[in-house]
Amino acid sequence: MSRFLTPATVQEALEALAQPGAKVLAGGTDLMIFLRQARMNGAELPELLVDVTRLPELKRLELDGPGCYLGAGLTFRFLDESPEARRHIPVLAQAASMVGSMQVRQTGTIGGNVANGSPAADGMSALVALDAVAEIASLEGVRHCPLSELITAPNQTTLTPGELILGYAITPPPEPEGQVFLKVGRRHEVAVSRLNLAACLDRDLADPRVVLGSCFPSPRRLADVEALIKNGKPGPALWQAAGEQAAGHFTDVCGWRSSATYKVPAITRITARALKRAWAQLEDRS
Amino acid sequence: MSLGQSLIRVGTLGKVRGETRYGFDMPQEGDLQLACVRAPKAPAKILSIDPSPAMSIPGVIRVFTAEDVPGEHRLGIIAVTQDQEFIAPGWVRQPYQCVALVAAETLEAARAGARAVKVEYDFQPGVYSFEEAMAPDAPLVQPEHPGGNLLRENKIKQGDADSALKDAAVVVEATYTTERVEHCALEVEGGRAWWEDGRVMLKACTQNPHYDQADIAKFLGVPTERVRVIQAETGGGFGGKLDLSIQPFLALAAWHLKRPVCLRYSREESIMATGKRHGLWMHFISGADEQGNILALKARINGDTGAFASYGLAVNQRAAVHATGPYRTANVDVIARMAYTNNTFNGAMRGFGCPQVALAHEAQIDAIAAELGLDPFDLRKQNALRQGDHTCTGQLLRAGVGLSECLERIEPIYRKWLSELKHTDDYREGVGVGAMFYGIGNTGASNPSTAQVEWMPDGRVTLYTGAADIGQGSDTVLLQIAASRLGLPVEQIDLCRGDTDKTTNAGATSASRQTYISGNAVMGAAANLEMQLLQGARDMLKERHLEVELRDGLLKTSDGREIEPAEVVRHLAKSGVRAMGEGRFDPNFTALDPETGQGRPYAAYAYAAQCARVRVDTASAMVKVTDVAAAHDVGRAVNPRAVQGQICGGVVMGLGMALMEEYVQGRTDNLQSYHIPTAADAPNITPLIVEEPEPTGPYGAKGVGEPALIPTAPAIAGAVGQALGRPMRHLPITLERVMEALTAAEGETNCED
Numbered sequence A: 001m002s003r004f005l006t007p008a009t010v011q012e013a014l015e016a017l018a019q020p021g022a023k024v025l026a027g028g029t030d031l032m033i034f035l036r037q038a039r040m041n042g043a044e045l046p047e048l049l050v051d052v053t054r055l056p057e058l059k060r061l062e063l064d065g066p067g068c069y070l071g072a073g074l075t076f077r078f079l080d081e082s083p084e085a086r087r088h089i090p091v092l093a094q095a096a097s098m099v100g101s102m103q104v105r106q107t108g109t110i111g112g113n114v115a116n117g118s119p120a121a122d123g124m125s126a127l128v129a130l131d132a133v134a135e136i137a138s139l140e141g142v143r144h145c146p147l148s149e150l151i152t153a154p155n156q157t158t159l160t161p162g163e164l165i166l167g168y169a170i171t172p173p174p175e176p177e178g179q180v181f182l183k184v185g186r187r188h189e190v191a192v193s194r195l196n197l198a199a200c201l202d203r204d205l206a207d208p209r210v211v212l213g214s215c216f217p218s219p220r221r222l223a224d225v226e227a228l229i230k231n232g233k234p235g236p237a238l239w240q241a242a243g244e245q246a247a248g249h250f251t252d253v254c255g256w257r258s259s260a261t262y263k264v265p266a267i268t269r270i271t272a273r274a275l276k277r278a279w280a281q282l283e284d285r286s
Numbered sequence B: 001m002s003l004g005q006s007l008i009r010v011g012t013l014g015k016v017r018g019e020t021r022y023g024f025d026m027p028q029e030g031d032l033q034l035a036c037v038r039a040p041k042a043p044a045k046i047l048s049i050d051p052s053p054a055m056s057i058p059g060v061i062r063v064f065t066a067e068d069v070p071g072e073h074r075l076g077i078i079a080v081t082q083d084q085e086f087i088a089p090g091w092v093r094q095p096y097q098c099v100a101l102v103a104a105e106t107l108e109a110a111r112a113g114a115r116a117v118k119v120e121y122d123f124q125p126g127v128y129s130f131e132e133a134m135a136p137d138a139p140l141v142q143p144e145h146p147g148g149n150l151l152r153e154n155k156i157k158q159g160d161a162d163s164a165l166k167d168a169a170v171v172v173e174a175t176y177t178t179e180r181v182e183h184c185a186l187e188v189e190g191g192r193a194w195w196e197d198g199r200v201m202l203k204a205c206t207q208n209p210h211y212d213q214a215d216i217a218k219f220l221g222v223p224t225e226r227v228r229v230i231q232a233e234t235g236g237g238f239g240g241k242l243d244l245s246i247q248p249f250l251a252l253a254a255w256h257l258k259r260p261v262c263l264r265y266s267r268e269e270s271i272m273a274t275g276k277r278h279g280l281w282m283h284f285i286s287g288a289d290e291q292g293n294i295l296a297l298k299a300r301i302n303g304d305t306g307a308f309a310s311y312g313l314a315v316n317q318r319a320a321v322h323a324t325g326p327y328r329t330a331n332v333d334v335i336a337r338m339a340y341t342n343n344t345f346n347g348a349m350r351g352f353g354c355p356q357v358a359l360a361h362e363a364q365i366d367a368i369a370a371e372l373g374l375d376p377f378d379l380r381k382q383n384a385l386r387q388g389d390h391t392c393t394g395q396l397l398r399a400g401v402g403l404s405e406c407l408e409r410i411e412p413i414y415r416k417w418l419s420e421l422k423h424t425d426d427y428r429e430g431v432g433v434g435a436m437f438y439g440i441g442n443t444g445a446s447n448p449s450t451a452q453v454e455w456m457p458d459g460r461v462t463l464y465t466g467a468a469d470i471g472q473g474s475d476t477v478l479l480q481i482a483a484s485r486l487g488l489p490v491e492q493i494d495l496c497r498g499d500t501d502k503t504t505n506a507g508a509t510s511a512s513r514q515t516y517i518s519g520n521a522v523m524g525a526a527a528n529l530e531m532q533l534l535q536g537a538r539d540m541l542k543e544r545h546l547e548v549e550l551r552d553g554l555l556k557t558s559d560g561r562e563i564e565p566a567e568v569v570r571h572l573a574k575s576g577v578r579a580m581g582e583g584r585f586d587p588n589f590t591a592l593d594p595e596t597g598q599g600r601p602y603a604a605y606a607y608a609a610q611c612a613r614v615r616v617d618t619a620s621a622m623v624k625v626t627d628v629a630a631a632h633d634v635g636r637a638v639n640p641r642a643v644q645g646q647i648c649g650g651v652v653m654g655l656g657m658a659l660m661e662e663y664v665q666g667r668t669d670n671l672q673s674y675h676i677p678t679a680a681d682a683p684n685i686t687p688l689i690v691e692e693p694e695p696t697g698p699y700g701a702k703g704v705g706e707p708a709l710i711p712t713a714p715a716i717a718g719a720v721g722q723a724l725g726r727p728m729r730h731l732p733i734t735l736e737r738v739m740e741a742l743t744a745a746e747g748e749t750n751c752e753d
């Protein structure tokens, strides 16, 4: 049986996490499933669950001004419904709106989404598109780590047992921008992404962002696709070419496995559609 | 008169308030906990079982093996194929088969014990598909079965299909497949057993308490009276709670330990250990004349029932009998074959093979229409079974054939959707139709129900039924029938249900049979009670020739007297007689000819037609079913809202089968990997009730439970097929299948440009 602790400050949390067998518990939407499984199989359970949902630091939301920041404890429901998030980082607000179901969005957090390290994490794809850098604390101090370096393999991160993600410094693309998040699942709710795509375009195509998730060990920006867009002329032909490039990127990295028969056309089409919509949004805005 | 009224269903308030206690909620403080040791693979010889590591775990009381089974090892719901060993006696036939059972003071100890039991297996080569099972020299799954690995072959022969196909103006031929489907009842299997007065008492979820009692008694080697089964409130079944699941384990442990024991499956164990809908392989050749009149069907159907027959016979026979769909087909040659394999077993699930063949018969109609350039909806109307027609088993349909009306009811909706169809850059829409007929009750076999209705001395009435209400609503429907027959308000009748000590056998809650068959038994019981009261009144008044009638809850005599029935009941009680009416009903059937399949397999048929509108996303290939209209001929809607509920639930279940459900043993043993529809996947549903009275039904009623889902998958498949311009012949219609069709379809359009 695990012990359970609800610290009130980050310092208390870090001290608790320094104990052997301690584990962060945020919304619990990944962890509880893991714990149940472990219990059924008679595997070892964490000795101490450290509930971080009461830490105000983890709920920070700063989107105006230069240093944009998102607390790790923000829930999907909050991000989906926050007018600020919808205005400034619609790509994450949209991703949040498509996570699981209302129950999961109500408690699931972007801290847990990243720390869990699933290749299909929807919040993660949007965060990568926002160039998020995680702020990670432990009793030893604070370190900063871009998300692309945080996840090393499916469900594996460089997080060590005593560490807590406090939040993410993000760099949204220059405004005005168009941001679109698209997700494909095997049903319309409560579905693991078969693939997801975050696309951000600015008016000058100076800093396009294209992130493909659920196709690689963790969601990644497609630098070649972004370069193609930067050098292209906005329009259907460019979106289509970008889509094909994205699919090519996928097969280059993953080879042609059986899932590719679906994924290659789907990546092509979803990418082209996301870019088309992002551009349309941008034109609407300006 | 409560008949035809949408009374709130019995037990609804408790369910809504969360007060209802299901089988899963039966366990009580202090009960012993059970856990199964399951084999990882099959087939295998069990070389040894060493319980000692488990016994050394604190709290573990006992490890049972097959040697502890005092009676018959082989049980099963169909009498001629009792072949399922609940604790494998030396030989494992399918993965996850239980090989030992651990009883412990706590769940943790029971589970730890189950992991600790050491079992040595000698794994053997097995067969894992129909083809492998049928190969010469294939290892036998059930060597005791006389037919080798072929469980059964069912043939339907009528007319001369081969020559009719030769003469047909158009012949369409295609292969269809469906996958295994899990029931996913909201409540997983759970229950409790205890020892009382030298008997085993068992309270658990079930669809068939009297069958459970008989087979448990067999398992324990005792007369049935020494087992009492009480149906706990059951949170859904869909066929998955027809076979025994937890019951033999509970009974065995209570029998040996003389203590209360409980067992609840986890969702994973429920998925692994219980039966599934059979996936079927279907090859159909259909012929029609130039006007689109169907002339012939030649069909071959293969299925894999897994290691235990379960309802394999029923599924095979039903698939054969319904292969033509609800269409006049004079020349028929169907062969359905079902094989044993070493896969986990398949059994009953809502529709028994009909949802599978419906995919094929509906797509065949669409194909004929396409070949002839005719309207697929008109073609259905033209060929629809009507009163006076014969089915493919040669049965004359005398009355109660409401298919044409079902089609007429959905036609305006279908035409409207068709006229609104859109193809944009983002999506393509399509509309499809599915129709069906469904025989009520078991196929070509006796399946009676019995019931009693008693007038109590205090003036209230009790209805006794063994029919398990599993959420479909038989409690309410049977009460409404009894109340209507006696002319009483439903509130005056108490229900005693599903207890083998207090009620008699009503047969299984399956085959959409309880409204029709148990409803008739209740009608009979009520009529019999009425007759007893009338006689009793004459007897009490000592006037043998007096005319008496039961009206408005009173016995009224022709000379103007009004007597409380309870008075008569008390009068009868003086001579030790209870005012208890008995009812029994068995549908009028004949067995089918083993060579030709000709005969009258059912006394009544339900009919239905549905149409679906879908939107296929051209980027993701995701399919959204936006609307379904569903017209069902139920004979008479005893409770219209309950009928609508069945229709809506069936449509969503059918949608799951159409688009996402696919059980892969060892890979989809949880709800993360096994997908069922969510509320977000559910379409707008328009349920339409058609009432073409069934002369042999109670107040003309038949059934709707299974028909509700049968036309849905074919309608959706047809709609997706129309959207993409190519038939979808394989279920589920996954992202992969849609994307393949989509790219092919676009390729074609591009060439045309």
Ligand SMILES: Cc1cc2nc3c(=O)[nH]c(=O)nc-3n(C[C@H](O)[C@H](O)[C@H](O)COP(=O)(O)OP(=O)(O)OC[C@H]3O[C@@H](n4cnc5c(N)ncnc54)[C@H](O)[C@@H]3O)c2cc1C
Pocket: A023, A024, A025, A026, A027, A028, A029, A030, A031, A032, A033, A052, A072, A073, A098, A099, A100, A101, A104, A107, A108, A109, A110, A111, A112, A113, A114, A115, A116, A120, A121, A122, A123, A124, A159, A163, A164, A165, A166, A190, A191, A192, A193
């Ligand atoms: C039904 C269902 C549907 C789902 N659908 C989706 C979906 O559509 N898309 C999607 O992306 N995900 C989905 N998920 C997964 C899950 O909801 C998300 O990954 C969610 O973001 C996890 O967050 P949490 O707060 O619940 O994390 P928890 O479960 O509390 O934690 C997850 C892991 O992260 C660690 N952790 C949590 N917070 C921190 C922190 N601040 N610092 C360090 N470590 C931390 C925990 O120790 C644990 O290992 C679904 C889950 C369920 C149960």
